[in-house]
Amino acid sequence: MKILIVDDSKFMRNVLLDILSKGNHDLIEAENGKIALEKYQAEKPDIVLLDIIMPEMDGMEVLKKIGQQAKVIVISAVGQEKMVEEAKSLGALNYIVKPFDNEKVLEVIMAVK
Amino acid sequence: MKKVIVIGSSTGGPGALEDILKELPANLPVSILIAQHLAHPFTKTLVERLQIVSKLVVSEAKNKEILEPAHAYVIPGDSHCFLYEPGPRIALLPAEDLPKPSVDMGFTSVAEHFGPDTIGVILSGMGNDGVIGAKAVKQLGGVILVQNEATSVIFGMAKRVIESGFYDKILSLPAIAAKLVELITT
Numbered sequence A: 001m002k003i004l005i006v007d008d009s010k011f012m013r014n015v016l017l018d019i020l021s022k023g024n025h026d027l028i029e030a031e032n033g034k035i036a037l038e039k040y041q042a043e044k045p046d047i048v049l050l051d052i053i054m055p056e057m058d059g060m061e062v063l064k065k066i067g068q069q070a071k072v073i074v075i076s077a078v079g080q081e082k083m084v085e086e087a088k089s090l091g092a093l094n095y096i097v098k099p100f101d102n103e104k105v106l107e108v109i110m111a112v113k
Numbered sequence B: 001m002k003k004v005i006v007i008g009s010s011t012g013g014p015g016a017l018e019d020i021l022k023e024l025p026a027n028l029p030v031s032i033l034i035a036q037h038l039a040h041p042f043t044k045t046l047v048e049r050l051q052i053v054s055k056l057v058v059s060e061a062k063n064k065e066i067l068e069p070a071h072a073y074v075i076p077g078d079s080h081c082f083l084y085e086p087g088p089r090i091a092l093l094p095a096e097d098l099p100k101p102s103v104d105m106g107f108t109s110v111a112e113h114f115g116p117d118t119i120g121v122i123l124s125g126m127g128n129d130g131v132i133g134a135k136a137v138k139q140l141g142g143v144i145l146v147q148n149e150a151t152s153v154i155f156g157m158a159k160r161v162i163e164s165g166f167y168d169k170i171l172s173l174p175a176i177a178a179k180l181v182e183l184i185t186t
Helices: A010-020 A033-044 A057-065 A083-090 A102-108 B013-021 B039-053 B105-115 B131-139 B157-164 B173-186
Strands: A003-006 A025-031 A047-051 A072-077 A092-096 B004-009 B031-038 B057-060 B071-075 B079-084 B089-094 B120-121 B143-149 B170-173
Touching: A003 A033, A010 A025, A010 A102, A010 B105, A033 A047, A033 A057, A047 A057, A057 A072, A057 A083, A057 B105, A072 A083, A072 B079, A072 B105, A083 A092, A102 B057, A102 B079, B004 B013, B004 B105, B004 B131, B013 B031, B013 B039, B013 B157, B013 B173, B031 B105, B031 B170, B039 B057, B039 B071, B079 B105, B105 B120, B120 B131, B120 B157, B120 B173, B131 B157, B143 B157, B170 B173
Parallel strands: A003 A025, A003 A047, A047 A072, A072 A092, B004 B031, B004 B120, B031 B071, B057 B071, B120 B143, B143 B170
Antiparallel strands: B079 B089
């Protein structure tokens, strides 16, 4: 699968790249919402892993643009339940809460049909 | 700036924060982010109290501010704090839920940006805010110090973190500042 990882933290993108590199995936990165939209249009990934809090354009803004067409999994933090609900209403399929276990990430990715 | 310190505290925290901050040198090459459970006007008072005893610059955290070394940022009592790039810089989100500011959210976000260079400290306080944050810090390779029972006003948050196993050392209040300096300079 082709997966677009969207997170402003390079460290977290590397953590996710490391977890997902164990599967046979084509991995793409974006460090903010604006770049994520450009890469989404250019690369047409199967799944978008999307952090909520980002500069330039946050995860919600990205969801407003592509939530109905893309398969998006939102990465949220503890206490962001309201944001998760909003993300779901904008089309997010599922969510992962930080801090997450590697298995949880793989499980959620595998569950995307 | 390589490392960062993030401190979580509640009841008994302000006094403990004073004791730690007064021991840290003026040229400390790291930022300190402080999540002290406190209502908004009182976080301002806390800043004033800490600035009197500390050689570092102490201020209330502001939106979009880039983290600077030798600077302690107290998260306002009506907000939760996250970091974002480039910077990293501070993002404050309005907090409706208690406790606030959230230690879990602050620790998790700092760990995301600093990974193994994160030093988290859990001080005196009630409740279990901090357990998830400590997990995030440990998972991403950072260090967690907790204040011991003997020097805590309330041994609650630290106790919960110890029970969770997501910590490195249990230290007395006077030993925490010394350990921080050691961790930063080595």
